[in-house]
Amino acid sequence: MNTIKSYIETFDEQIAKAHHDVQKQIRIISEADQHIKNYIHSFRNEINALNVKSNNYYGTELKKLLNNCQIQCTDWCDAIDDMMSGKEFINRFERSVLVVVFGNVNVGKSSIGTMIAVRRHIVRGANRTLFSVDLPPRLCRTGT
Numbered sequence: 001m002n003t004i005k006s007y008i009e010t011f012d013e014q015i016a017k018a019h020h021d022v023q024k025q026i027r028i029i030s031e032a033d034q035h036i037k038n039y040i041h042s043f044r045n046e047i048n049a050l051n052v053k054s055n056n057y058y059g060t061e062l063k064k065l066l067n068n069c070q071i072q073c074t075d076w077c078d079a080i081d082d083m084m085s086g087k088e089f090i091n092r093f094e095r096s097v098l099v100v101v102f103g104n105v106n107v108g109k110s111s112i113g114t115m116i117a118v119r120r121h122i123v124r125g126a127n128r129t130l131f132s133v134d135l136p137p138r139l140c141r142t143g144t
Contacts, residue, residue: 004112033087037080044073 048070052063101109 008112033084037084040080041077044070044077047073 047066050066050070052059052066054062101113103109
């Protein structure tokens with residue numbers, strides 16, 4: 001039994017380290033995304049601040065071109081804002097690890113899960129046991 005506890009403690013430590021490493025990388029990527037977003041919005045603001053004062057043929061054509069560029073920059077910024085908000089939503093679900101424990105009936109699958117878990121959740125669904133990366137680890141047993 002001590003060997004099983006040792007394996008579980010090692011497993012918990014590895015999950016905690018992986019969680020820390022993943023969170024660090026997510027922070028780095030999020031900061032880079034925010035910098036890129038700021039530069040693009042700054043570019044849009046500079047483009048939108050431009051105006052053409054000439055009313056001759058070339059000035060009129062340049063106004064049309066500038067107007068199209070301003071519209072495209074605004075659309076680009078809107079698309080980036082939508083993408084980043086969608087990315088934040090997706091990241092909440094990508095920050096998890098799925099561990100599947102399987103074996104014959106009455107060999108101790110649930111006992112191992114119970115030893116690992118700090119909290120236990122019973123919900124309806126297929127007969128699966130899920131561990132989330134959230135610290136402390138949680139056992140989520142689904143079944144009827």
